[in-house]
Amino acid sequence: MLKALTEQYGYLFEDELLQEINKVGIYKELSEGTKLIEIGDYIKSMPLLIEGAIKILREDDKGDELILYFIEQGDTCAMTLSCCIGNSKSEIRAITETDTKLIMIPVEKMESWLGKYKTWQQFILQSYHDRMTELLEAIDTIAFLKMDERLFKYLKDKAMVNHSDVIHVTHKQIAGDLHTSRVVISRLLKTLEIKGKIELYRNNIKIIDL
Amino acid sequence: MLKALTEQYGYLFEDELLQEINKVGIYKELSEGTKLIEIGDYIKSMPLLIEGAIKILREDDKGDELILYFIEQGDTCAMTLSCCIGNSKSEIRAITETDTKLIMIPVEKMESWLGKYKTWQQFILQSYHDRMTELLEAIDTIAFLKMDERLFKYLKDKAMVNHSDVIHVTHKQIAGDLHTSRVVISRLLKTLEIKGKIELYRNNIKIIDL
DNA sequence: TGTATTTAGTAACAATAGTTACACTACTAT
């Protein structure tokens, strides 16, 4: 674990802190599609992402979802921090987008390190900043783009975090992430295909114009 | 200034910190409609709200706006923190919604207090949490509500921060805040009036169903 | 092998939101 940790976070944290993380952190490997955090959960530990990607979702009253953004390696989940500190329930759902390796840090440590390690404090504040920026980007996407543009952006983002120009997903799943209906997605995907931006296959979409 | 400060923040900060704020903070009274922060600005000081309300806006490529939320007394602008710490440009615009009294804290102090005062650290983290929550609420509103519901929510929020059931605003201004057109707003307002939820006057709207 | 289920394509229609155009009223300034 220490090796992976040093590779991803060595340039950020001092040795002493890395040692502490190594001591109290719990290393986990999760396969794609694993639910990390559920809405309403009280969070007892925060994840440091070593490898892979996590999808962050919001839910409406009817239980339908909406993707907010993806988190990648080197990131942590600022929502988690937010909940720990406010001692409140999670406002979001987190699901692994790919197979993932991460280190779970107990809340108590997270808080005590804030006073002890300047680099940790910087990391936490930076994480807040990054997540804030991503939330604003999510708002831009939802408020300013039309559905076809949102769809294409979604496909590109998904291709990015999966490190592949072919993404494995059904129209129905996309509709769920974008909070619309399957028929709408099928229609727009077909239009994108005609425009030459993507190629459609069963359960797979190839992004041409990456 | 110390009196106002103690009233609003006395229960949060220890005396020593209050004294420091009193020493380095700059007290300001701003009238309604004053631009506090512009998109792209580098922030040199962060505001502690004593009285009044501030409107936080996002802008699209075409220069059209979208309201994110209102900030009220006892709050600070976590976006500001975010920018200071990341040493990056402001992502948002802040305009006083009402006449406002506030204290400006220089960035350097803000950062050094993080290590020095536990209560300040708590306050900053709590602010991040609050703002994160408001951003999520903004996303819910934009993504899950239809325009007529968004409009009514906007009117209620505005009535709230103005402490009045009659709000002074034109249809065009509302359209700007909600990122739609004046005609759409006029149409929906008329429908709300027919439903008995509001009463329309020139430059004024009375909210019945508060 | 045959049946059920999942996935995708498409048509037809409804609902919502955005656009253009114009009329009318209230206020502003000279």
Place this chain on the structure above:
DNA sequence: ATAGTAGTGTAACTATTGTTACTAAATACA
């Protein structure tokens, strides 16, 4: 007083998105 401007009401039309319904192919599985 009059011209100009800002604010509002409405109609007619377009564009976008959402819904319902049906078809067919691919896949799962018993």
